[in-house]
Amino acid sequence: MISETTISTQQKKMIDWAKLRADFPILDQQVHGHPLVYLDNAASSQKPRAVxxxxxxxxxxxxxxxxxxxxxxxxxxxxxxxxxxxxxxxxxxxxxxxxxxxxxxxxxxxxxxxxxxxxxxxxxxxxxxxxxxxxxxxxxxxxxxxxxxxxxxxxxxxxxxxxxxxxxxxxxxxxxxxxxxxxxxxxxxxxxxxxxxxxxxxxxxxxxxxxxxxxxxxxxxxxxxxxxxxxxxxxxxxxxxxxxxxxxxxxxxxxxxxxxxxxxxxxxxxxxxxxxxxxxxxxxxxxxxxxxxxxxxxxxxxxxxxxAVGRENIFKHDQELATYCYDQLAQLKNVRLFGPKTGRAGLVSFLLEDVHAHDVVTVADQRGVALRGGHHCNQPLMKKLGIASTARASFYFYNTRAEVDRFIEVTREIQKFFGA
The missing domain is CATH 3.40.640.10 (Type I PLP-dependent aspartate aminotransferase-like (Major domain))
Structure with a gap:
């Protein structure tokens, strides 16, 4: 495992994350009238202009x-x-x-x-x-x-x-x-x-x-x-x-x-x-x-x-977003979180009480947030956990803390909509 201190704060500040994000043309669009927040990177990442x-x-x-x-x-x-x-x-x-x-x-x-x-x-x-x-x-x-x-x-x-x-x-x-x-x-x-x-x-x-x-x-x-x-x-x-x-x-x-x-x-x-x-x-x-x-x-x-970005830098960025997302979700009521609280990689799976994961993903999509919902090709694991599916937010280096905040805002809206 990479240490939390592998990358110094000074090294991290040298990376212009916003400039890197501009290398991905697909991210500059609206979905259902909202700016796209793409949080389905564990399924497939987006491609930079160079590729x-x-x-x-x-x-x-x-x-x-x-x-x-x-x-x-x-x-x-x-x-x-x-x-x-x-x-x-x-x-x-x-x-x-x-x-x-x-x-x-x-x-x-x-x-x-x-x-x-x-x-x-x-x-x-x-x-x-x-x-x-x-x-x-x-x-x-x-x-x-x-x-x-x-x-x-x-x-x-x-x-x-x-x-x-x-x-x-x-x-x-x-x-x-x-x-x-x-x-x-x-x-x-x-x-x-x-x-x-x-x-x-x-x-x-x-x-x-x-x-x-x-x-x-x-x-x-x-x-x-x-x-x-x-x-x-x-x-x-x-x-x-x-x-x-x-x-x-x-x-x-x-x-x-x-x-x-x-x-x-x-x-x-x-x-x-x-x-x-x-x-x-x-x-x-x-x-x-x-x-x-x-x-x-x-x-x-x-x-x-x-x-060129640096995989150490990518790991640190992803991990910080996932930790922040996990902590923000943990503050909401009636949310079940999966995976380790610390030392996790750049994704978070969760369930909202009395709301199916597919409903979470569908409503989030209507607000421009792309998540993944289902068993994630992990049916035996789901059975072990006593559930059928989860919703999942997964991050990459072109994602931002502001996008996590937007995701949390949408999650609150979903809870309110379903009375969860």
């Missing part, structure tokens, strides 16, 4: 397929595509760009690992350890694998509304029978920031392979896969100012080299005859067919933008 321009520039000047052509457009596209792979490697401190596999997003990355690594390494009687706060994308692929192999899923419990992992149960759950420990870095419902390095270290001592779902953390705080000590890490571009449809799977080179292909087709082969094929090494072994070329190239622009 939008990068997409346009590719299609206007360099549009061609990668790796297979020898004409100039293909050469330029290929160079930009592979430069992005190296940029991602730098972004997460991978040892080599060959550890970076481009996917459609976090979901496909986890499915790739389950289908490829899992089919070779998981057998009947093995255990797969997850947590009760996992997104469906880090549950369903393992359920499918367990059904095929006869493996068993086990879960680290969550401590109720406070939303922390009950690590007192870890020793009895993390045993030599566990072959994979897969867990989220930041809960997309609770805002809990899990101790990744500690969990990976404890797993490594038992020879357990680890997977970190960094969908909610990749663009919000620094990531160093070597320091974290994980074996796999996945994240999505659209949550970190990049385009939709592009994601990243990082894996240790020695593990990737022993994994069979996930998809078959062009680009991932060395030779093909009518009855047998040979395959390239990672990462290209796992990138069959024409990739999302523009998405990969624009992801480079997104990572450059984030690092």
């Amino acid at each position: 939008i321009d990068c997409l346009s520039n590719y299609y206007e000047k360099d549009n061609a397929n990668v790796h297979r052509g020898i004409h100039e457009l293909s050469n330029r596209a290929t160079a930009a595509f592979e430069a992005s792979r190296q940029r991602v490697a730098t972004f997460i401190n991978a040892k080599t760009q060959d550890e970076i596999i481009f996917t459609r997003g976090t979901t496909e990355g986890i499915n790739l690992i389950a289908a490829s690594w899992g089919s070779k390494n998981i057998k009947a009687g093995d255990k797969i350890l997850l947590t009760e706060m996992e997104h469906h994308s880090n549950i369903v692929p393992w359920q499918l694998l367990a059904e095929k192999t006869g493996a068993k899923l086990v879960y680290i419990p969550v401590t109720g509304d406070e939303g922390l992992l009950d690590l007192s149960k870890l020793d009895q759950l993390l045993t030599p029978e566990v072959k994979l420990f897969a867990f989220t870095h930041i809960s997309n419902t609770l805002g809990t920031l899990n101790p990744v390095a500690e969990l990976c270290e404890r797993a490594r001592k038992l020879g357990v392979t680890t997977l970190v779902d960094a969908a909610q953390s990749a663009g919000h705080l620094p990531l160093d896969v070597q320091s974290l000590g994980c074996d796999f890490l996945v994240f999505s571009g659209h949550k970190i100012c990049g385009p939709t449809g592009i994601g990243v799977l990082w894996g240790r080179q020695e593990i990737l080299d022993n994994m069979p292909p996930y998809h078959g087709g062009g680009e991932m082969i060395v030779t093909v005859d009518f009855f047998k094929s040979t395959f390239k090494k990672a990462p290209h072994r796992f990138e069959a067919g024409t990739p999302d070329i523009s998405g990969v190239i624009a992801l480079h622009a997104a990572l450059d933008y984030l690092d």
Whole structure:
């Protein structure tokens, strides 16, 4: 976890947050006659002009397929595509760009690992350890694998509304029978920031392979896969100012080299005859067919933008807004809050007494405030908490305290409207 004092007040004052906000053209609009307050960043972030321009520039000047052509457009596209792979490697401190596999997003990355690594390494009687706060994308692929192999899923419990992992149960759950420990870095419902390095270290001592779902953390705080000590890490571009449809799977080179292909087709082969094929090494072994070329190239622009702002600065900004929002909601009557009171990441989930989360989100939208309502792809967690859904406000560096104040004002209006 990043310390509250990592960034000095002087450093933070150097950032012109209002100027950064102006880089996001979508934010300068009205919705239902009100200025847009976009607080749905955990679902998808907005894109700065630099990313939008990068997409346009590719299609206007360099549009061609990668790796297979020898004409100039293909050469330029290929160079930009592979430069992005190296940029991602730098972004997460991978040892080599060959550890970076481009996917459609976090979901496909986890499915790739389950289908490829899992089919070779998981057998009947093995255990797969997850947590009760996992997104469906880090549950369903393992359920499918367990059904095929006869493996068993086990879960680290969550401590109720406070939303922390009950690590007192870890020793009895993390045993030599566990072959994979897969867990989220930041809960997309609770805002809990899990101790990744500690969990990976404890797993490594038992020879357990680890997977970190960094969908909610990749663009919000620094990531160093070597320091974290994980074996796999996945994240999505659209949550970190990049385009939709592009994601990243990082894996240790020695593990990737022993994994069979996930998809078959062009680009991932060395030779093909009518009855047998040979395959390239990672990462290209796992990138069959024409990739999302523009998405990969624009992801480079997104990572450059984030690092120009500074991920430490982003984390501090997000955390301050979330803490302020939590404290303001806590002062209202008949509000149930979820997740830790302190040390949370940049989102807050809540319920208003006798008001359905979807009603909260619908009325907020009529006042220009974009929230998220539902189970957030966390149905098992919701069941554990005894609820069907929550409303959620999630923040990014272009959000402001004034927007939080507007959200609280709208929440009071909703309570008054429903008599809550």
